[in-house]
Amino acid sequence: MEQVIAPADLIGTWKLVSVELRYSDGDVRYPWGTHAKGHLLYSAEGYMSAVIASAERPLFATEDVLTGSVEEQAQAARSYVSYGGPYELHGNEVTHHVEVSLFPNWVGQAQLRYIEALDNKQLILRSAPILANGKQATGYLIWRRYASGSEN
Template sequence: MTLKNSVLAVGAVIAFSVFPTAFAGEQNSLIGTWRMISATVEHQGSSSDAYGPNPHGWLVFTPELTFVEVLTDPRVPPFRSNVRGEGTDEENRAAMLGSIGFFGRYTVNQNGEFTGNTVEGSTFPNWVGAVRTQDDLQLKVDGDRMVEDFRRPDGMKVHIVWERVK
């Protein structure tokens, strides 16, 4: 083995040890675009639709370990003004209650299973910088279905069923 090959081999071992998720692309079961099928919230034993009876939402996982998630309630009425920053207090409140969008980075283990994420940007500023582990966020993929279970800091449980977009 040449010195150059030895250096490359050692570099690969170090990179895999330090960044194991970067090499999980072929095994990463999350990669792709997912459409929200249903979303419910449970609080103090009561369950309700999180984004209405027919929620709209997309979740995209890239091979580069980034994600984007946008969830909306299609029943939120349009603003009277077509200028984004000119909604009334009532319109802004309805939009905030009926939607969330955020993005960031995620991690997977050597089997390509979700292990956590970090929110880098969000329409709810309090989530920026949030680090979620499997303790509060689980994503389980079964073929073209994925189930998301998330426990919010206030104890509310969110349950979302996703379907892979083909």
């Protein structure tokens, strides 16, 4: 029997546990490393925001947020992804309607996620197949509910 998911079940802040890409040939990759960090927020107003980053990102040589070498900027972009916008929940599918994104190709698109598991402590999302490193892959993202006052 499929789990009935209410919008209230998603609302809150989730911390990333892991993100992996599973390829049809059995290969599994961790695009932001095995210790990636991130947050996923779902608001009661129907908006979401997701950020994922490699655990140890190199610092720029400057403190100026609007400058940096082309190489520094490229490395920063490769080690980070974020997007946000309204979301809709239908059964075990949550659709993220992307309004802003580090990856500009996602803006104006819907990113579909399948809820594989959800309880008060953990959320497991599966992506629809995506193109990653030139091959089709499915993303699996495991999130832990952020508990106020804890070190999560």
